[in-house]
Amino acid sequence: MSKLDELIKELCPDGVEYAKLNKICKFQNGFAFKSSKFSHTGFPILRITNINSGELSNDGYIYFNKEDYKENLEQYKVKKDSIVVAMSGATTGKIGYNYSDNTYYLNQRVGMFIPFKEKLNNRYLFHWLLSKSNDILNISSGTGAQPNLSSVKMMEFIIPLPPLPVQEEIVRILDNFTEHTAELTAELTAELTARKKQYEYYRDSLLTFGDEVEWKTLSDVLKIKNGKDYKQFEEGEIPVYGSGGIMTYIDTFVLDRPSVLIPRKGSINKLYYIDTPFWTVDTIFYTDIYTNIIIPKFVFYYLQKEHLEQYNTAGGVPSLTQSVLNKIPIPVPPLAEQQRIVDILDRFDTLCNDISVGLPAEIKARQQQYEYYRDKLLTFKEKQI
Structure with a gap:
């Protein structure tokens, strides 16, 4: 019997409590920073474009100066281990986690989850939110590249709430799994990146012309x-x-x-x-x-x-x-030469980008494996009161 099974048998043999997210977690909306006051230095603002699935990207940060604002911005700080969500735009519903020691400030299109520690483990909430990505998207409103997410509706979600030792053991299992998966994925991604660079080199070489055309x-x-x-x-x-x-x-x-x-x-x-x-x-x-x-x-x-x-x-x-x-x-160039170039680049493109074959498929398989075990570990019998 695994340690998790033992904990469940000891602490919640009859099932676990389920609770609305708003009963065990606070939600912090972002602040409307003025675009006219953005700067190249100062304090970074966390935007929806910085949120990937599972982590924050360091690309494209914008900055502001605190002295431009009279308000106390302490509540908008995204510190280490904070969980955030994109509230609008093409990345609506994406969940991010601040693994770094960097501090960011919430833009108005980003929200942050603040769990009550006596009830809810932060990393447990993070893994659970990742499992609810489709449900989160389903409650967004609007269409196209600019859907919007309702924090009120999202905080109505019902989450299984096993005792904290059970939550901590689930976190340990999933974190170990993701760490191992991340190492394998990093190796595959490095190889894929090398192949893409090779592709870009050949593409740029094939498509460089002078006065001969x-x-x-x-x-x-x-x-x-x-x-x-x-x-x-x-x-x-x-x-x-x-x-x-x-x-x-x-x-x-x-x-x-x-x-x-x-x-x-x-x-x-x-x-x-x-x-x-x-x-x-x-x-x-x-x-x-x-x-x-x-x-x-x-x-x-x-x-x-x-x-x-x-x-x-x-x-x-x-x-x-x-x-x-x-x-x-x-x-x-002549149509025949265009076609020759296209045929060469098509072969490179298939190797690099086709999700059904090669390295991208391996990376996708790792992610699906994590999702399978995550969803299984986060499924509980509900305790009857």
């Missing part, structure tokens, strides 16, 4: 078009794309030819190549490509090489405009 602008080889609302259509099988990817499915399409989708706002460097019918909303452009001049997949790979974030026109949320995009120069 004809050069045009994007407006010469394609037409950039705006996305539209989709809510008047019925549910169907045609994907609707926003800047964050597929949002839903409807019964009609805006284009049924190969196209490159270019986010207008947000993740402007995240391009999509689509060769089946699709619809787009207004946060992302689609392209009607003149295939007698250029191959759509060639356009996709070349724009990846160009790193469109360099064409950002906004100081806040990254943005692209048609006028700027239309002027981007693009090489136009």
